[in-house]
Amino acid sequence: MEKVRVGKKILDENDRYALENILLLSRKNKLCLNMISSPGSGKTTILARTISELAGKIKIGVIEGDIQTDLDAERIRATKAPAIQINTNGACHLSAVQISDALSKLPIEDLDLIFIENVGNLVCPTDFNLGENAKVVVLSVAEGDDKPAKYPAIFAKSKVLLINKVDLLTSGASIDFDLDKVKADARRLNKTIEIFPISAKTGEGMTDWCNWLIDAATRV
Ligand SMILES: Nc1nc2c(ncn2[C@@H]2O[C@H](COP(=O)(O)OP(=O)(O)OP(=O)(O)O)[C@@H](O)[C@H]2O)c(=O)[nH]1
Numbered sequence: 420m421e422k423v424r425v426g427k428k429i430l431d432e433n434d435r436y437a438l439e440n441i442l443l444l445s446r447k448n449k450l451c452l453n454m455i456s457s458p459g460s461g462k463t464t465i466l467a468r469t470i471s472e473l474a475g476k477i478k479i480g481v482i483e484g485d486i487q488t489d490l491d492a493e494r495i496r497a498t499k500a501p502a503i504q505i506n507t508n509g510a511c512h513l514s515a516v517q518i519s520d521a522l523s524k525l526p527i528e529d530l531d532l533i534f535i536e537n538v539g540n541l542v543c544p545t546d547f548n549l550g551e552n553a554k555v556v557v558l559s560v561a562e563g564d565d566k567p568a569k570y571p572a573i574f575a576k577s578k579v580l581l582i583n584k585v586d587l588l589t590s591g592a593s594i595d596f597d598l599d600k601v602k603a604d605a606r607r608l609n610k611t612i613e614i615f616p617i618s619a620k621t622g623e624g625m626t627d628w629c630n631w632l633i634d635a636a637t638r639v
């Protein structure tokens with residue numbers, strides 16, 4: 420009983436900051452996307468390539484969440500985009516108060532789109548509203564095609580599914596991944612989910628994803 424009450428209190432506090440964040444972002448007409456995946460699916464690589472492909476079209480800032488290090492923020496800064504690193508020191512997801520603090524450090528007036536790269540984890544970040552406009556789930560082909568079935572919540576809650584590392588499917592590597600099955604399973608959970616098979620390495624599929632972002636950023 421006590422456990423339930425404590426959990427509820429944490430969620431209430433998180434939701435309060437999430438509401439502040441979404442109000443700030445909507446007042447300033449900024450799109451904010453919360454990117455969630457297992458460790459190593461390619462989130463930072465996708466962000467760096469997306470920033471480069473959209474240079475001159477959309478101004479992007481990134482909030483990086485990791486348990487330790489500022490390696491990912493450094494990779495984003497190498498593209499010339501602003502990045503704020505959050506270290507959770509063990510926690511498996513970002514919280515809305517951390518995003519509130521990071522937003523105050525980003526040059527938000529100069530940006531069109533703010534990406535949050537959540538801590539690599541397909542489960543914990545799912546239930547924590549950060550005040551984002553939408554969640555983007557990334558699944559790489561090396562992780563297996565059973566993931567929508569096994570981790571349904573994040574696929575049900577996301578606006579976009581990026582299926583990354585599709586270059587591996589034609590590279591001669593021995594990978595069992597049925598793209599059509601993943602699309603069908605994801606759509607069974609979420610009728611309106613947008614699905615983009617991409618390779619952040621070769622650039623395959625990136626144009627469709629970037630066009631979706633341009634459209635979404637101009638709609639806010
Ligand atoms: N073949 C291939 N490798 C990729 C692709 N995208 C990323 N990688 C590689 O996958 C590894 C992990 O990529 P990251 O971008 O660091 O993944 P991440 O999801 O940000 O990882 P965490 O932040 O630790 O959760 C790196 O070695 C990348 O070079 C891709 O499209 N194809």
Ligand SMILES: [Mg+2]
Nearest residue numbers: 462463491536
């Ligand atoms: Mg990363």
